[in-house]
Each structure stands twice: as C-alpha cells, then as structure tokens.
Amino acid sequence: MITNMKHIKNKLEAKGVKPTYQRLCVLEYLEKNMNHPTVEMIYENISKRIPTMSKTTIYNTLNLFLENGLLHAVTITGTELRYDINTSSHHHFLCRKCGKIVDIEVKCPFCDGEITQIDGNEIEEIHGYFKGICKECREKNDKVGR
Amino acid sequence: MITNMKHIKNKLEAKGVKPTYQRLCVLEYLEKNMNHPTVEMIYENISKRIPTMSKTTIYNTLNLFLENGLLHAVTITGTELRYDINTSSHHHFLCRKCGKIVDIEVKCPFCDGEITQIDGNEIEEIHGYFKGICKECREKNDKVGR
DNA sequence: TTTCATATTTGTAATCATTACAGATTTAAT
DNA sequence: ATTAAATCTGTAATGATTACAAATATGAAA
Numbered sequence: 001m002i003t004n005m006k007h008i009k010n011k012l013e014a015k016g017v018k019p020t021y022q023r024l025c026v027l028e029y030l031e032k033n034m035n036h037p038t039v040e041m042i043y044e045n046i047s048k049r050i051p052t053m054s055k056t057t058i059y060n061t062l063n064l065f066l067e068n069g070l071l072h073a074v075t076i077t078g079t080e081l082r083y084d085i086n087t088s089s090h091h092h093f094l095c096r097k098c099g100k101i102v103d104i105e106v107k108c109p110f111c112d113g114e115i116t117q118i119d120g121n122e123i124e125e126i127h128g129y130f131k132g133i134c135k136e137c138r139e140k141n142d143k144v145g146r
Numbered sequence: 147m148i149t150n151m152k153h154i155k156n157k158l159e160a161k162g163v164k165p166t167y168q169r170l171c172v173l174e175y176l177e178k179n180m181n182h183p184t185v186e187m188i189y190e191n192i193s194k195r196i197p198t199m200s201k202t203t204i205y206n207t208l209n210l211f212l213e214n215g216l217l218h219a220v221t222i223t224g225t226e227l228r229y230d231i232n233t234s235s236h237h238h239f240l241c242r243k244c245g246k247i248v249d250i251e252v253k254c255p256f257c258d259g260e261i262t263q264i265d266g267n268e269i270e271e272i273h274g275y276f277k278g279i280c281k282e283c284r285e286k287n288d289k290v291g292r
Numbered sequence: 293t294t295t296c297a298t299a300t301t302t303g304t305a306a307t308c309a310t311t312a313c314a315g316a317t318t319t320a321a322t
Numbered sequence: 323a324t325t326a327a328a329t330c331t332g333t334a335a336t337g338a339t340t341a342c343a344a345a346t347a348t349g350a351a352a
Contacts, residue, residue: 019317020329039309054331059310075224075275080309081340093267104264108254118250120281121239127275129221130256135266138224185325185338200302205339225310226338241320 015068025050026061027070027085036074036082036101037094076101076129089113091128097137104130161214171196172207173216182220182228182238182247222247222275229233235259237274243283250276 008027012019025046030037043058062083065071074082076094084092084102089111091104109115110126113143117123133141152171158165171192176183179191189204206230211217220228222240228247230238235257237250255261256272265267279287 013208018319020327022330052331056311057330057334060330073224075221076273078219078221078224078227080184081224093264093269095267096270102265102267104267108204108256108262110254110274117250117278118239118276119248120284121241121248121276122249122280122284123239123276124242124278125276127222127273127277128256129275130264130267130269130271132263132268132270134268138266138268164299164348165309201338202303203301206301250322 009043011070015070017064017068017070022050022053022057022063023064025053026058027065030071030083034085034103036084038080038082042083073103075127076131089126091130093132093134095129095134095137096131097133100134100136102134104128157216161216163210163214163216168196168199168203169210171199172204173211176217176229177233180231180249183229184226184228188229211274213250220247221273222277235272237276239276239278239280241280241283242277243279246282248280250274254283 005024008024009019009033012023012027017023022046024100026042029042029045033041039055039062042062043053043055046053046058062071066073069087070085072084072087074084074092076092077099086103091106091108093102093104094100095102106128108126108128110123114124119141151170151174154170155165155176158169158173163169164196169221171186175188175191179187185201185204185208188208189199190200192199208217212219215233216231218230218233220230220238222228222238225247232249237254239248239250239251240246252274254272254274256269261269
C-alpha cells in the first residue's frame with residue numbers, strides 16, 4: 001500500500017489544518033509507521049529527509065494534530081507520550097520485556113460510545129491499557145528455556 | 147478510621163519490606179490520601195514531619211513498593227506518575243478541567259482476571275482510563291452558564 | 293558494648309521529555 | 323513587490339526521574 005502525498009494533504013485540509021511540508025512529512029510518517037512511535041523516532045526519521053527539521057516543530061505539529069483529532073496520544077509508559085494515527089476505538093498492550101506497543105482489537109462495554117457518563121462524570125475519551133509479555137517475547141523465552 | 151502505625155508496619159513486613167521510619171510514613175500517607183497523589187504531593191506533606199526527608203527516598207520507596215505489589219502506578223496524565231494504594235481491580239477517570247483523578251468502580255470483561263491472554267500476549271496488568279469532565283466541574287459549569 | 297559489614301538515606305548532579313520564547317523564514321493576500 | 327500573519331527553528335528553561343557517592347543507621351558477631 002502506497003500512501004501518496006495527495007491523500008495526506010487532503011486529510012490535513014479536511015481537518016482545517018494548513019498542509020505545510022513539515023506537517024505532510026509528520027503525517028506521512030505516522031501513516032507508514034503505526035507502531036506508536038515516540039517523538040524521538042519521528043524526529044530521527046524525518047531529519048534524514050529534512051536536515052533542518054526542528055524537534056520543536058515535531059512537538060508543535062503533534063499537538064496541533066491532537067487538537068484537531070488527527071491523532072491519539074498513548075500514555076502507557078508513564079515517562080513519554082506515544083502517538084497513534086489509528087483514531088478508531090481500540091486498546092493497547094505494552095510488553096514489559098521488549099517495550100513494544102501493539103494494538104488490541106477487543107470489544108469492551110465502553111468502546112461503542114453508548115456509555116457517556118459514569119457516576120456523573122462525563123466521558124470524552126476511553127483508554128484501555130494491558131501490560132505483560134508479548135507473543136514474540138514469550139516464544140523467544142520458551143526456546144531459551146528448552 | 148484511624149490508620150495506626152502497627153497496621154502499616156505489619157503490611158510492610160507481610161510483603162518482606164523492612165519497615166523503616168521513612169517507609170512507614172510514605173505508606174501511611176498513601177493510606178490516608180487515596181486521591182492518587184504525585185511524588186511532589188507526598189514529598190511536600192512528609193517533609194513537614196521529617197524535614198530531612200529526601201525526594202530521592204520518596205522515589206526509592208515508591209519503586210520498592212511497586213516491585214512488592216504494595217502500590218499501583220497510574221500513568222493517566224502522560225507527564226507524571228500517580229500512585230494508588232488501592233491495588234484491587236478498578237479503573238480511573240481524569241478530569242481535563244480540574245485535573246482530579248477519581249476511582250471508577252465499573253465492571254469490564256477483563257477485571258475478573260478470567261482473560262489471561264489476547265492474541266498470544268500474556269496479560270499481567272489491566273488499566274482502564276477515562277478522560278472528560280468530572281461531576282463537580284460539570285455542576286459548577288451549569289451554575290455559571292445560568 | 294564494640295566492631296564491622298550491610299542496608300538505607302541523603303543531596304547533588306545528570307538525564308530525558310516537553311514547553312517557552314524570540315528571531316528567522318515562509319506564506320498568502322493586497 | 324509589499325506586508326502582515328503564520329510557521330519554523332534553535333536555544334534556553336522547566337519538570338519528572340534516575341545515577342551516584344557520601345553519610346547515616348541497622349543488625350549481627352565478637
């Protein structure tokens with residue numbers, strides 16, 4: 001699947017965000033890399049193409065995208081924010097061994113948006129986080145143990 | 147309800163943690179303040195009683211408690227860790243207006259511990275985070291708007 | 293009780309993620 | 323082409339957390 005720049009541009013304009021070159025690059029990276037990258041990962045990659053790219057611009061752009069609903073932030077590690085282009089309702093799994101974050105496509109009673117408040121608290125966002133050992137790390141561990 | 151030091155001491159010893167004075171104070175504070183305090187809040191309060199208390203000791207102690215299952219960490223804000231003495235299965239709500247974190251006692255399919263893995267990933271921890279406007283902020287807002 | 297090894301605490305410095313800010317550059321309309 | 327506004331850049335500041343080494347406390351052995 002090829003993510004072309006025209007599609008990226010349309011996506012920005014549809015949300016009322018002016019499509020600058022830097023913004024196009026950030027959004028394109030996020031569409032190609034859906035592994036919930038850190039700011040550092042995004043910066044490192046885009047710096048190769050745009051050597052003058054500033055990390056501040058990455059932060060500004062990501063915050064702008066967040067405000068306009070182009071992204072979701074994942075706070076699962078507690079020490080850094082991860083970014084997720086997949087804004088549909090889903091949960092996340094963090095492996096405590098390799099640090100990988102994977103999407104969890106699982107139904108929960110809150111995902112469908114039917115429940116709008118709990119105990120009088122108005123719900124705008126729902127985040128489900130699982131932590132443990134991922135499939136790959138478990139299999140790797142089994143081999144070593146044999 | 148009075149949380150006496152003897153009970154705190156027993157709780158530490160039951161988990162194999164040597165009950166030093168600093169550790170007793172941190173655990174006592176957490177039992178009395180179940181509003182998911184930050185490190186700063188814990189430090190500020192205990193400093194009043196123990197003026198020599200070091201923030202590093204707070205961090206060391208909290209990490210020790212985490213390792214020994216005396217606490218849970220809440221990563222809901224993304225920029226700081228919050229600490230929760232309530233280690234039973236429950237979820238959290240963060241108000242984007244006042245920043246308050248409240249416990250959400252709601253049943254979800256994962257809370258009961260019956261589901262131990264998803265897509266081959268072994269689940270050790272489950273965290274449910276809701277974000278929105280809390281009951282108090284909503285009511286306050288209604289009054290102003292009238 | 294003294295001695296000594298070990299664990300704990302303390303304070304400072306370092307690190308890492310993020311934001312603030314001001315100057316430089318680009319954009320878009322006139 | 324001019325010019326005002328928006329955007330980008332780089333550095334400095336902030337805030338949370340950890341690293342580390344010196345100081346202190348603890349507990350067992352003599």
